[in-house]
Amino acid sequence: MAHVSSPPGSQVRQERWHEADQLDGADDLHEEEAIEVRETLIDAEAHGQRLDRVLVSLVPEFSRTWLQQLVAQGAVQLDGQSVCQPSRKLKAGQRLRVELRPTPQSQAFRPEAIALSVVYEDEHLLVIDKPAGLVVHPAAGHWSGTLLNALLAHHAGASALPRAGIVHRLDKDTSGLLVVGKTQEAVTALTRAIAARNVHREYLALVHGEIRQPQALSTIDAPIGRDPRSRVRMAVVPSGRSARTDVALVAVAAGCSAVRCTLHTGRTHQIRVHLACRGFPLVGDSLYGGHEALGLRRQALHAWRLRLEHPVEARPLAFEAPLPADFAAAWHAVVDGPRTGPPAGLQ
Incomplete structure (x- = not known):
C-alpha cells in the first residue's frame, strides 16, 4: 500500500470551400470536429501532376504526409470516385474533392x-x-x-x-x-x-550482469543528451545536460543485479542511460542493450518511492508503490525475500 509519511498554388483553382453537415450524434463532439470539404476543378496547369502535389496546393496548411494518409483513408475523390494512390496523375477537367478529417x-x-x-x-x-x-x-x-x-x-x-x-x-x-x-x-x-532537486525519487531496477564492485557505481555523474547516432536514444555526451544518479546494490543472482537508484536530476531516460553506459543495461530494455530475462517483457524499472513537500500546505508527503506482478516475480528471482511487503533487502 502507498502511504502518506499560406495560399494555394496557381495550378489549382479552388472553387468551393465549405463545412459538411454534422453527422448523427455530433452533439457529443467538439464543434471543430465538423468535416471541412474542399473541391476544385483540375485546370490545364495541373494536368499530368501527381495527386499529392496538387493536394498540397489545395490544402497548404496540412502536411503532405497527412494528406497522403487522407488519400489512403478514402477521403479524396476524383469525379465522385475514391482514389487511393497519392502518385495518381490528374487530368484537366477532373473534379477533385477532399474531406479534411482531423489529424490525430x-x-x-x-x-x-x-x-x-x-x-x-x-x-x-x-x-x-x-x-x-x-x-x-x-x-x-x-x-x-x-x-x-x-x-x-x-x-x-x-x-x-x-x-x-x-x-x-x-x-x-x-x-x-x-x-x-x-x-x-x-x-x-x-x-x-x-x-x-527537492523532490526525492527512488527507483528499483534489474540489470544484466552481476555487479561485483558496487562502489564504482555508487554515484554516476555524467551529462546526458541526444545520441548523435540515433534520434530515438539518449547518451552520455560532453555537450549534454548534467545528470546524477546514485546507485545502491541490493542483490546479485542469476547473472543479474537488483539495484536501487536515486535521481538527483530528471533527464530523459536517465537511469537507463547511466546504467547502460557502465555496462549494466536494464533487463528488457532493448533500446539500450538489454533483452528479455527473468520473465520480464518490458524494461525492469519501477518508481518505488516518492517524497516531497506539499506544494501549498508545506507538509511532508511520502509514498511507496507496491511492485507490479511481473516486476515482483523478476525481483524475487534475484533477491531472496518474501513476495509481499517491502521488497527484500530494502528498508
Whole structure:
C-alpha cells in the first residue's frame, strides 16, 4: 500500500470551400470536429501532376504526409470516385474533392475514461501509481489513451493547466509513482521543487550482469543528451545536460543485479542511460542493450518511492508503490525475500 509519511498554388483553382453537415450524434463532439470539404476543378496547369502535389496546393496548411494518409483513408475523390494512390496523375477537367478529417494531433488533448490507480489526492495534487504500458503524454504514435487524456477526464481543472498538470514523466514501460498538479499554484510549486532537486525519487531496477564492485557505481555523474547516432536514444555526451544518479546494490543472482537508484536530476531516460553506459543495461530494455530475462517483457524499472513537500500546505508527503506482478516475480528471482511487503533487502 502507498502511504502518506499560406495560399494555394496557381495550378489549382479552388472553387468551393465549405463545412459538411454534422453527422448523427455530433452533439457529443467538439464543434471543430465538423468535416471541412474542399473541391476544385483540375485546370490545364495541373494536368499530368501527381495527386499529392496538387493536394498540397489545395490544402497548404496540412502536411503532405497527412494528406497522403487522407488519400489512403478514402477521403479524396476524383469525379465522385475514391482514389487511393497519392502518385495518381490528374487530368484537366477532373473534379477533385477532399474531406479534411482531423489529424490525430488535433484530437490528442481530449478527455478519455481511463482508469487511474490513485495513491493520494486532494484539491491541489494527485499522486498516481502508473502501470507499465501507459504513455504519459501524447506524442507520435500515441495520440490517445495517455495519462494526459485520463487526467482531462478525471478532473475539470486539468484542461486549464499546461500538460494537464503533469510536471514530470515516466517512460511508457516504467511503472510506479508520479505526481501531478491540480491547480496552477501547485503546478508552479512542484515544477520549482523538482528543478531545485527537492523532490526525492527512488527507483528499483534489474540489470544484466552481476555487479561485483558496487562502489564504482555508487554515484554516476555524467551529462546526458541526444545520441548523435540515433534520434530515438539518449547518451552520455560532453555537450549534454548534467545528470546524477546514485546507485545502491541490493542483490546479485542469476547473472543479474537488483539495484536501487536515486535521481538527483530528471533527464530523459536517465537511469537507463547511466546504467547502460557502465555496462549494466536494464533487463528488457532493448533500446539500450538489454533483452528479455527473468520473465520480464518490458524494461525492469519501477518508481518505488516518492517524497516531497506539499506544494501549498508545506507538509511532508511520502509514498511507496507496491511492485507490479511481473516486476515482483523478476525481483524475487534475484533477491531472496518474501513476495509481499517491502521488497527484500530494502528498508
